[in-house]
Amino acid sequence: MEKIDCYIPETLQEALEILHREDVIILAGGSDLMVFHKNEPSLIPEFEKSVMIIRNLNELKGIRINSNGECEIGALCTSNEIAESTIVPWHLRQAASRMGAVGLRNSATIGGNIANASPKGDMPGPLYLLDARVKLTSLNGSREMLVSDFIIKFKSIDLKKDELITKIIIPYSERDFDYIFWHKVGTRKSNAISKITVGMALKFAEDEIVKDFRLSATSTGAKTNRNRDVENLLIGSKITEENISRVIEAFDQVISPRAMPVFRRESTKRMIRRFLSQCLLHPESRVIDTYDSYYVPGSPKPVFNI
Amino acid sequence: MIKDIDFILNGKKVTIKVNPLSRLLDVLRDNLNCKDVKEGCSEGECGACSVLLDDRIVTSCLIPIGAVQNHEIKTSNYVTSTEKGKIIAEAFADGGAVQCGFCIPGMIIAAYDLLSRNSNPTEEEIRLGISGNICRCTGYDLIVSSIRLAVERGGDIWKK
Incomplete structure (x- = not known):
């Protein structure tokens, strides 16, 4: 058997040098990899290659707003750090606050969640929705690309052997929209893997014309779904019963859930209808919820049946 | 592959020689005799192995001991x-x-x-x-x- 080594670099430069000369498994929080490679109790987890533990690289931590007003999140920021931050966009905070168990959220990192490229991952949904980019760094320099391009397909990412995800940059936030929506369906409230998660955002121009509309769905196919053609069906026109149906039907063609397809398709349709029909009523709350009980008594009843 | 890992356990500095990929859970129970840390599901869902890492709760079954280098761990007996x-x-x-x-x-x-x-x-x-x-x-x-x-x-x- 080939010798398995373990590197614990203390600086980013050191980590990049290791990546440059050797093919290693990059271990950030460990919340996926340690389960994937777990062994019997008291036995050392079995990795097929050498491992580099980057959990403590300070250069990849911290959240800030850059000079362009974009939110920059270090790849090693944990779910709890993201959920508790006041400057992270709302959709991503929601997703981070509902990932797994409390203890796991202090280990799981945003970089790891993207690199894992699971179609059920919690963070890619909001990142697709807000046109987020990843910054990839190697000894030869850096490049940036959309998260939605970086995740190629199920468990497959566009990361070169010598590159490390160093940063996630999010250009949009909830302030760019009039109404926002995020809902995760799991088998229980906490500690659950997504059965289906839908995120939406909408901005009106004058005269009820939709200026911007975005829609992403997780756990509905081999990767997170977002489709601009579907969104363009609504952008530039008014929200009408007919338009809502067109969006719903078009998005139904985009998603491809394998298990429980009827449940997943119907839930997605209902959530889209709920959101758009509520936007039309111009409720006071920017956050559109799935539950009627969240509505202030006396506010107008929804126009369309949900 | 054995390395020296230093960290603070329950207020005391410890150095152990161990494979850095060993789970924090196993090192605490087997090498450092912290039997108050329990193993349940082994995949971060049940919380039985919870400890404080720099005063935040983590599931010790998911953390390789190498990641704890120079950090502080507290178990329930100490708490x-x-x-x-x-x-x-x-x-x-x-x-x-x-x-x-x-x-x-x-x-x-x-x-x-x-x-x-x-x-x-x-x-x-x-x-x-x-x-x-x-x-x-x-x-x-x-x-x-x-x-x-x-x-x-x-x-x-x-x-x-």
Whole structure:
């Protein structure tokens, strides 16, 4: 058997040098990899290659707003750090606050969640929705690309052997929209893997014309779904019963859930209808919820049946 | 592949020679005799192996010991020897929170983590705070009311 080594670099430069000369498994929080490679109790987890533990690289931590007003999140920021931050966009905070168990959220990192490229991952949904980019760094320099391009397909990412995800940059936030929506369906409230998660955002121009509309769905196919053609069906026109149906039907063609397809398709349709029909009523709350009980008594009843 | 790993365990500096990919859980139980850390699901869902890493709750089954280098770990035995931890442990005993007891070290860590960030949690917030810890005996109600009891008994101590 080939010798398995373990590197614990203390600086980013050191980590990049290791990546440059050797093919290693990059271990950030460990919340996926340690389960994937777990062994019997008291036995050392079995990795097929050498491992580099980057959990403590300070250069990849911290959240800030850059000079362009974009939110920059270090790849090693944990779910709890993201959920508790006041400057992270709302959709991503929601997703981070509902990932797994409390203890796991202090280990799981945003970089790891993207690199894992699971179609059920919690963070890619909001990142697709807000046109987020990843910054990839190697000894030869850096490049940036959309998260939605970086995740190629199920468990497959566009990361070169010598590159490390160093940063996630999010250009949009909830302030760019009039109404926002995020809902995760799991088998229980906490500690659950997504059965289906839908995120939406909408901005009106004058005269009820939709200026911007975005829609992403997780756990509905081999990767997170977002489709601009579907969104363009609504952008530039008014929200009408007919338009809502067109969006719903078009998005139904985009998603491809394998298990429980009827449940997943119907839930997605209902959530889209709920959101758009509520936007039309111009409720006071920017956050559109799935539950009627969240509505202030006396506010107008929804126009369309949900 | 054996390396020297230094970290602070329950207030004392320790150095151990160990494979850095070993789970923190195994090192605590097998090498450092912290049997108060329990192994349940081994995949970060049940919370039985919870410890504090730099004063935040983590599941020790998911952390390779190499990642703990130069950090601070506290287990439930140490936590319950502190003033705050004692209040939680006594409230658990008096409130009938404990049946078989297997989940309790993790529950204590979760309660401590919650109360150190939120000095006066509502029932909903308590349930959310212990949502990563699974108990198969009590149905949670007595654990939740015991944490409330600890809040009332501690009073201002949780604000420090």
